[in-house]
Amino acid sequence: MKKLIIINGPNLNLLSKREPKIYGSLSFIEFLSVVKEKYSNFQIDYFQSNIEGELIDKLHEVGFTYYGIILNSAAYTHTSVGIGDAVKAIETPVIEVHISNTFSREKFRHKSYISAHAKGVIIGFGLQSYELAIQSFL
Numbered sequence: 001m002k003k004l005i006i007i008n009g010p011n012l013n014l015l016s017k018r019e020p021k022i023y024g025s026l027s028f029i030e031f032l033s034v035v036k037e038k039y040s041n042f043q044i045d046y047f048q049s050n051i052e053g054e055l056i057d058k059l060h061e062v063g064f065t066y067y068g069i070i071l072n073s074a075a076y077t078h079t080s081v082g083i084g085d086a087v088k089a090i091e092t093p094v095i096e097v098h099i100s101n102t103f104s105r106e107k108f109r110h111k112s113y114i115s116a117h118a119k120g121v122i123i124g125f126g127l128q129s130y131e132l133a134i135q136s137f138l
């Protein structure tokens with residue numbers, strides 16, 4: 001079975017509690033169980049960390065064997081040369097996703113260290129951004 005992984009960065013463990021007007025009121029675990037069932041032809045793994053180096057380690061771990069990576073590096077998107085370099089270094093294609101439309105928010109969210117190395121970027125569709133990314137691997 002083809003393996004996908006969703007990797008979420010800092011503060012995304014708080015989805016449903018965190019600024020629900022921006023990020024919605026569904027928890028990621030609830031959403032994940034729905035998409036896992038809907039796309040059961042894929043193995044869909046999930047990893048979340050608030051720690052930059054752990055996100056880089058996970059990209060290295062899966063980045064030569066998995067079929068696809070769906071990455072929301074959250075705030076590190078706008079700051080992390082290290083995560084950008086890791087995305088560049090690995091072979092598995094990475095789709096960068098964001099829940100909110102980062103371009104309609106503060107200027108510092110307009111910059112991404114990931115986008116140049118991603119296969120594609122999906123921004124602003126709420127949790128559906130992740131589902132659209134899964135569909136891109138169909």
Ligand code: DQA
Nearest residue numbers: 072074075098099100102109
């Ligand atoms: C986010 C957007 C980032 O700017 C922010 O720091 C996040 C979440 C999103 O999915 O909309 O934590 O990546």
